[in-house]
Amino acid sequence: MAKKDVAGPLLGFLALIFCFISIASLFLKAWLAFAICLILCLISLAIFARLRYKEFVHFFVSRQLRYGANVALSILGVIGIAVFINVIVVQRFDKRVDLTELRRHSLSEQTKQILKNLDKKVDITAFFSDETTQLAAYAKERLELYQRESKLINVSFKNPNIETILIQKYNLQYDGTIIFESEDRVEKVTTIDEQKFTSALLKIIQNKTKKVYFLSGHGEHGVGDTTNNRYWQVKTELEKQNYEVLSHSLLREPRIPEDCDVLVIAGPTKPLAPEEVEIIKKYLAKNGKLLLLLDPSPNSAEDVNDGLVQLMKKWGVKIGNDLVYDRVNFYLLVGGHSALHLQFEPHDITRYFFREQIPFVYCRSVTPADDVPNHLTVKPIAKTMGPKGVSWAETEREADGTFSSNGYTASVDMPGPVSIAVAVEKKNDPKTINEKESTPTRIVVFGDSDFATDTYFATNNPEIPAYAPLFPSIINWLTLDKDLIAIAPPDPSGRILRTMNSHQVRLVQITSIFLVPLIVFIAGMVVWWHRREGGAA
Numbered sequence: 001m002a003k004k005d006v007a008g009p010l011l012g013f014l015a016l017i018f019c020f021i022s023i024a025s026l027f028l029k030a031w032l033a034f035a036i037c038l039i040l041c042l043i044s045l046a047i048f049a050r051l052r053y054k055e056f057v058h059f060f061v062s063r064q065l066r067y068g069a070n071v072a073l074s075i076l077g078v079i080g081i082a083v084f085i086n087v088i089v090v091q092r093f094d095k096r097v098d099l100t101e102l103r104r105h106s107l108s109e110q111t112k113q114i115l116k117n118l119d120k121k122v123d124i125t126a127f128f129s130d131e132t133t134q135l136a137a138y139a140k141e142r143l144e145l146y147q148r149e150s151k152l153i154n155v156s157f158k159n160p161n162i163e164t165i166l167i168q169k170y171n172l173q174y175d176g177t178i179i180f181e182s183e184d185r186v187e188k189v190t191t192i193d194e195q196k197f198t199s200a201l202l203k204i205i206q207n208k209t210k211k212v213y214f215l216s217g218h219g220e221h222g223v224g225d226t227t228n229n230r231y232w233q234v235k236t237e238l239e240k241q242n243y244e245v246l247s248h249s250l251l252r253e254p255r256i257p258e259d260c261d262v263l264v265i266a267g268p269t270k271p272l273a274p275e276e277v278e279i280i281k282k283y284l285a286k287n288g289k290l291l292l293l294l295d296p297s298p299n300s301a302e303d304v305n306d307g308l309v310q311l312m313k314k315w316g317v318k319i320g321n322d323l324v325y326d327r328v329n330f331y332l333l334v335g336g337h338s339a340l341h342l343q344f345e346p347h348d349i350t351r352y353f354f355r356e357q358i359p360f361v362y363c364r365s366v367t368p369a370d371d372v373p374n375h376l377t378v379k380p381i382a383k384t385m386g387p388k389g390v391s392w393a394e395t396e397r398e399a400d401g402t403f404s405s406n407g408y409t410a411s412v413d414m415p416g417p418v419s420i421a422v423a424v425e426k427k428n429d430p431k432t433i434n435e436k437e438s439t440p441t442r443i444v445v446f447g448d449s450d451f452a453t454d455t456y457f458a459t460n461n462p463e464i465p466a467y468a469p470l471f472p473s474i475i476n477w478l479t480l481d482k483d484l485i486a487i488a489p490p491d492p493s494g495r496i497l498r499t500m501n502s503h504q505v506r507l508v509q510i511t512s513i514f515l516v517p518l519i520v521f522i523a524g525m526v527v528w529w530h531r532r533e534g535g536a537a
Contacts, residue, residue, distance in 0.1 A: 013525060015044035020518065024510070107145050111198045115149040120205060122153050125179045127160045127172055135176060139192045143178075146197065180204050199240040209244050210261040210479050217249040219269030221453055229453050231266060234471050241472055250276040262289045262478045267449030268305060277307040284315070287426070289442050289478040293449035296323045296364035300401040315424050316372035317445050320365035323403045324418050324447070326384045326391035340384055340391075340420075347381045347423060349444070349477045350470075358470075361456070363420040364447035365393040375427050380419035381444075391416030420447040423477070442478045 018041035025034035107115075124143055128136040136157075143155045160167050160175060170179050170186065180187040180200040187200035214223050214231065223235040223245055235245040248257065250272075256263060256279060263283065272280075284290060292312070294305050301321070303309060309319045326340050340360050344350035360382075368378040384391035393414035396404035408415070424443035450456060452471045 015041050015048060016521070017518075018044060020521065105141070105145075107149065107194060111146075111194060112149055114198060114201065115146060115153070118150050118152050118205065120152065120182055122180060122182045122201065122204065124153060124155045125166070125181070126155070126157045127163075127166070127175065127177050127179070128157060129159055129161050129175050131157055131159075135192060139176070139178065142192060142194065142197065146201075195240065199242070203242045206242050209242055211244045211246060211257075211259050212238060212262045212264060212475060213246050213248040213257065213260045215250065215263065215265045215268070216247045217251045218272055219267075221266040221449060223247060229450075229455070231452055231454070233454050234452050237472050238475060241476070243475065250279055254279060256280070256283045256288070260288075262291060262475055264291045264293075265308070266291075266293045266452070267295050268308075271304045272307050274307065277311055280308075281311055281314075284441050284443070287439055287441050291444050291446075291474055291478060293446045293452070294319060294364065294366075295449050296362055296447070297321065298323065298362065298402060301397055312443075312445060313369060315441075315443055316369045316376045316378040317422055317424060317443070318365075318367050318369045319445065319447065320367070320393050320395070320414065322365055322393040322395045322414065324363040324365055324384060324391070324393050324420055325408075326386040326416065328386050328390050342382045342420065343385050345379070345381050345383065347379060349381055349423060349473050358451075360420065360448050361450050362448060365414055365418050365420060366422050366445050366447040367414075367419045368422060377425045377427060379423050380421065381423050382421040382446075383417040383419050386416045388415035391418055393418045421445065439480060442480075444474050444478060 018037045022034050022037035022041060025031075025037060124146070126136075126139055126143060128139070130136065131140070140155075140157065147153045147155045158166060160172060166172070170177075170188070174190050176190060176192075178189045178192075178197070178200075180189065180197075180203075182204040185204040187203050189196045189200050214220065216222060221229055221231045223231045224247065238245050243261075248260075248263075250256075254275065260283075263280070265280075280288075280290070292308060294308065297303050303321045305319075309321075312319055324340060340363060342358055342360050342363075344358075368380065372378050389408050392408040394403050394408075395412050395414070396406070396409060398404055422445050424441075424445070426440040426442070
């Protein structure tokens, strides 16, 4: 009898343990362990029922079972109410908070603005032969962010091995291709990247491809040459945003094309002929858009760009024949060159990175003129950080024409902070406003052109993180597309959690699902056993 008294509770205890292990095995998808433990649980429970038949039957008709059932129903009711409230909250107030330092699980403000203004349906179809891969999961995460921001975005995943008709329709060549489609326009993306996604989105929703013409023939930075001084990466970046980039020579064709949305003059080293300056003057008078980048003249007091300098005076911009210094806020670049640390002023151009401090090499001053015409708005957008005496625009030169190195001279030099870039906008006249006048003249002038060359524009250089979005932002503002993207590349210094191997994952699962609850259960059984022994005594 004594053996039966001991064997019964032990078998019941073993049945509970095997039951718990089988449940844990089910979660871990360990099917063999699940089957074995479930069978042992049933065997232990059957033997327990045979040895303690009366107690077993009495348990199912006892008051304790009724109380236990009531408690279980109450718990299930509370859980049901909590689940119901949770579902309602998720459906009506579905908000996510990205707590990562680099905002890795959020879209940029530029992309959100584009999705906010979306006025046509866009279908996004991702083709992955295996949706369980890490790449497919990442693509799904990013695309779902687009879908959450706009009801006009519809995202679907297809298996190219099954949807063979779609392969022919879209002429798919690579697994992992993502198709952006709206009405009759289609764009393909093969890289999982927000910049690529949003660029594709822009291309299918915009009705017009805008054209940016780079002036050539005077030693300007070209968009097609093979030197490090070229603007090849600028061209590539603009094309991603649905701009067409072209070169134009006023010497060969003495007029600015009718389809020119922006004219860029990037660092000419030879003077423009008076006739060319006159053509640019007439272009601006007809609501033209100009980006002018002029470098200082370090070896001669003669300014080769004097014609453009005089033209800008009429538009309220004073371009100094000087060289900007900053004794404290400078940056040493590879090769021994130094660069100024400039800070951006709040403006539509700089709204996404105006807090950045960015190095510029060899700048001249560009400031609002003392007598800006009333019909113009001229705003500085970039200045040196140092105050008077620390930063200044040097105007004195040595006998050989180079700039003096004697430091700041209050009587002749411009005190800091010194502006090196301005944005000009012509105000509309309410009395004569019409469709053409609604796109007024806009001009951006920088006292440096090197910052956009391939040498400094490189997006993989962590020392100059804001160069990449700066140039497209200028073009976007000039073309009145201020809501278009200028998305900075991902920070290369990302915080990445260490990846666990399969054994570590299994250990965490067993510990959290099985070991900790088992310890609590065993502790409870020990307490129950001691109380039972004490009661029997």
